[in-house]
Amino acid sequence: MAENNGSAASLADFIWKNAEDLWGDFKHTDFGKVILPFTLLRRLECVLEPTRNDVRDACLTHQDSGIDLDLILRQITRYPFYNTSEYSLSSLGGTKTRQNLQDYVAKFSDNARVIFEQFDFSNTVIRLDKAGLLFKICKNFAGIDLHPDVVPDRVMSNLYEHLIRRFGAEVNEGAEDFMTPRDVVHLATTLLLDPDDSLFEANPGLIRTLYDPTCGTGGFLSDAMDHVAEYGNRFEVPPVLIPYGQELEPETHAVCMTGMLLRALETDPGRDLSKNIKMGSTLSNDQFAGERFHYGIANPPFGKKWEKDQDAVNTEYREKGFNGRFGPGLPRINDGSMLFLLHLASKMDLPERGGGRAAIVLSGSPLFNGGAGSGESEIRRYLLEHDLVDAIVSLPTEIFFRTGIGTYLWILSNKKPKHRRDRVQLINATSLWTSIKNEGNKRRIISNDQMRQIADIYAAAEEGEISHMLDYRRFGYRRIKVLRPLRMSLHINGESLVKLKNEKTWVKLSAAQQTAWEAALVPHLGLVQPFAWAETFVANVAQSTKEVGKVSKTFTKALINAFGARDLGGDPVRDADGKLVADSDLTDYENVPLLESVKDYFAREVLPHLPDAYIDESFRDDSDGEVGRVGYEINFNRFFYKYVPPRKLHDIDAELKQVEAEIAELLGEVTE
Structure with missing residues (x-):
C-alpha cells in the first residue's frame, strides 16, 4: 500500500525527501538522473500492479508453448507493455537489491526497457548501491502512488518539468x-x-x-x-x-x-x-x-x-x-x-x-x-x-x-x-x-x-x-536600387601630380615616358578640367608625342584617380555609349510597398528630394524578374502602434525643479 497520495504538495515534498537522501553522495546536478528514471519506473509499476500476478502466471504457463507471449501479456495488462519479473520496488530486499532491481528492469517488454537504457540507468543503480543508498531510494519510491488515476498526465507533466527545472543540468x-x-x-x-x-x-x-x-x-x-x-x-x-x-x-x-x-x-x-x-x-x-x-x-x-x-x-x-x-x-x-x-x-x-x-x-x-x-x-x-x-x-x-x-x-x-x-x-x-x-x-x-x-x-x-x-x-516590399550620376571635375595641381606618380600605372612607365607625360601636364597645372578632358588629353598626347609610346586605358583611369574630385555642381559623367555613370558613393536603396507602383513611389518619395536620382533597372528580383528585389517582413508595431503624446514642457520643468529642491535640501543636511 502506497504511503503517499499524488497531490501536488505531497509530490513536491517527496521529490525533496529524495534530494535530501542523495545530498553529499551525489552532486546536485546528478539528482535528476536518479529521481527522474525512478519516477518513471514507479509510474509504470503502478499501472501494472493490478495484473502483475496474472502476467507472471501466463508467462509461466505459455513460455514454452510457442505461442506469441508478447501478444498474450499485452492483452492481460491492457497496455502495450508488461513486466514478467517476480520483483517490485517494494520487494527487492535489502541484501541483493542491485541484482534484483537489474532483473526487474530487464524483464520489462522491449518498448519499456529502452526508456531506462536512455537514462543509462544501470550505471545509476551501481552508483547508488556503492553509496549505500539504493535500498532507501527504492523504498522511498515504493511508498508513493503515481498511477494515472491518482496523478493525471497533466500533473505528471508538471512533475517532470519541475524535476528538469530543478535538476536539469544533468539532462x-x-x-x-x-x-x-x-x-x-x-x-x-x-x-x-x-x-x-x-x-x-x-x-x-x-x-x-x-x-x-x-x-x-x-x-x-x-x-x-x-x-x-x-x-x-x-x-x-x-x-x-x-x-x-x-x-x-x-x-x-x-x-x-x-x-x-x-x-x-x-x-x-x-x-x-x-x-x-x-x-x-x-x-x-x-x-x-x-x-x-x-x-x-x-x-x-x-x-x-x-x-x-x-x-x-x-x-x-x-x-x-x-x-x-x-x-x-x-x-x-x-x-x-x-x-x-x-x-x-x-x-x-x-x-x-x-x-x-x-x-x-x-x-x-x-x-x-x-x-x-x-x-x-x-x-x-x-x-x-x-x-x-x-x-x-x-x-x-x-x-x-x-x-x-x-x-x-x-x-x-x-x-x-x-x-x-x-x-x-x-x-x-x-x-x-x-x-x-x-x-x-x-x-x-x-x-x-x-x-x-x-x-x-x-x-x-x-x-x-x-x-x-x-x-x-x-x-511585402520591393527593394529598389537608387542611383545618382557621378559629377566630377579634374584638378591638376602639384598635390594631385604627386598622387599620379604613386599610381601603379605610372610606376610601370619608363623614365622617358614619365618625363614626356610630366612635360605634357605642366601647362595644365593650376587648372580645373571637366571629366571628359582626361580621355581627350591622353589621346592628343599619344598622337603628338612619340616618347609616351602605346597608351592603355588604365593610364586614363590613373589620371582620373589622381586628379578627380567630386563636383556636385558639375555635369553628370557619361560613358562611351552616352549612358550616365553612377556615383557609387551615392548609391542608396528604397523599400517600396508591394501594393504600390515603383514608379509612383519613386516620383513621390525620391525625386522631390533628389531630382537627378534614377532607378537601377538591372537590379531585379530573381523570381518574377521585375525591378527591385521582393522582401517580406511582419512588423507588429506598424499595425498596433499607438501614438502617445509627449508630456508638456511645463510639467517636466515643474518636476525637475521639485527634484532640484529635494537634492538641495539633502545636500544642506549633509553640510550642516
Whole structure:
C-alpha cells in the first residue's frame, strides 16, 4: 500500500525527501538522473500492479508453448507493455537489491526497457548501491502512488518539468529549452484544434494524426489528445488523435515515450503509441520523411545554431530543392527556428486529402530578420505567397521559464476557409496576462478566460483593437536600387601630380615616358578640367608625342584617380555609349510597398528630394524578374502602434525643479 497520495504538495515534498537522501553522495546536478528514471519506473509499476500476478502466471504457463507471449501479456495488462519479473520496488530486499532491481528492469517488454537504457540507468543503480543508498531510494519510491488515476498526465507533466527545472543540468545544458509552459501549450492546442469543431461533430470517432518534431517530454501531444477527448462530453464517440513525435535528447525522449506507453486509445487499447516517438535530430535525420499529418505543433529552441545539421540540410536543399523541406531558402547558421517552420509546413497533409493545420511557437526574429533576397525573407515569402500563414499571435513577455523575450504563436493552414484566404490575422495578445509567483523568468500566465478571449478573437476573424485581418501583400516590399550620376571635375595641381606618380600605372612607365607625360601636364597645372578632358588629353598626347609610346586605358583611369574630385555642381559623367555613370558613393536603396507602383513611389518619395536620382533597372528580383528585389517582413508595431503624446514642457520643468529642491535640501543636511 502506497504511503503517499499524488497531490501536488505531497509530490513536491517527496521529490525533496529524495534530494535530501542523495545530498553529499551525489552532486546536485546528478539528482535528476536518479529521481527522474525512478519516477518513471514507479509510474509504470503502478499501472501494472493490478495484473502483475496474472502476467507472471501466463508467462509461466505459455513460455514454452510457442505461442506469441508478447501478444498474450499485452492483452492481460491492457497496455502495450508488461513486466514478467517476480520483483517490485517494494520487494527487492535489502541484501541483493542491485541484482534484483537489474532483473526487474530487464524483464520489462522491449518498448519499456529502452526508456531506462536512455537514462543509462544501470550505471545509476551501481552508483547508488556503492553509496549505500539504493535500498532507501527504492523504498522511498515504493511508498508513493503515481498511477494515472491518482496523478493525471497533466500533473505528471508538471512533475517532470519541475524535476528538469530543478535538476536539469544533468539532462542537458539547456534543460528548459524543451519545456513549454502549460498555458502556452493549451493556447496552441486550442487555436490549432478549435476550428475543426464542426468536422469532429459531423464525424463521430474521426481519427486524425498529430505530429510534434520537437516533442520534448510530450506536453503538446498529451494536451492535444486530452483536448479532443473532452469532445466526449458532447459527442457519443470523441475524435481520436494518433500522436507522432521526434526528440533529440535521450532523457526527454524517454519521458515522452513513457507518457505514450501509458496512454490507451479507447477504440484500440492495445496500440503502442510509444512506437511513434522517434529519437534523433529532426533537421538532419527526419524519422518521418515523406509522411504528412493532419495537425502539427512545435516549440523549437529559440536562437539555436544549426551547424551540427548543416551538411545534411545543405545537401537536401541543393539536391531536392522544392521537392524537399527547405526549397524556399536557408536562414543564417545562428538560428534554425525558421527551418523548423519550413519543416512543419512541409508536414501538413495535402489539400486534396483534406489539408492540414499547424501551430508553432517562435521568437520575434523570424518575423523580420534578413533583408530582401535573404533566406529568411524568402521563407516568409514562400509561406505568405502560398497562403500558408493563417494567423500570428503576439504573446505576453515573461511567460517562459528561461526567457522573458516576446514570443509569437504562428498558425499555419493549407485549408483556409474562403473568408480567410490570402489574408493573415495578426492578434496582439501582449496585454492578456495574469501575474503569478516567479518561476524562473516566468512571471505571468495566460488565464483560461484570457485564453478563451484570444480563441474567440481568432475565430471571429474581424478587425478590432487587438486584431487585424491583412492582405498578405501588405507585408511585402520591393527593394529598389537608387542611383545618382557621378559629377566630377579634374584638378591638376602639384598635390594631385604627386598622387599620379604613386599610381601603379605610372610606376610601370619608363623614365622617358614619365618625363614626356610630366612635360605634357605642366601647362595644365593650376587648372580645373571637366571629366571628359582626361580621355581627350591622353589621346592628343599619344598622337603628338612619340616618347609616351602605346597608351592603355588604365593610364586614363590613373589620371582620373589622381586628379578627380567630386563636383556636385558639375555635369553628370557619361560613358562611351552616352549612358550616365553612377556615383557609387551615392548609391542608396528604397523599400517600396508591394501594393504600390515603383514608379509612383519613386516620383513621390525620391525625386522631390533628389531630382537627378534614377532607378537601377538591372537590379531585379530573381523570381518574377521585375525591378527591385521582393522582401517580406511582419512588423507588429506598424499595425498596433499607438501614438502617445509627449508630456508638456511645463510639467517636466515643474518636476525637475521639485527634484532640484529635494537634492538641495539633502545636500544642506549633509553640510550642516
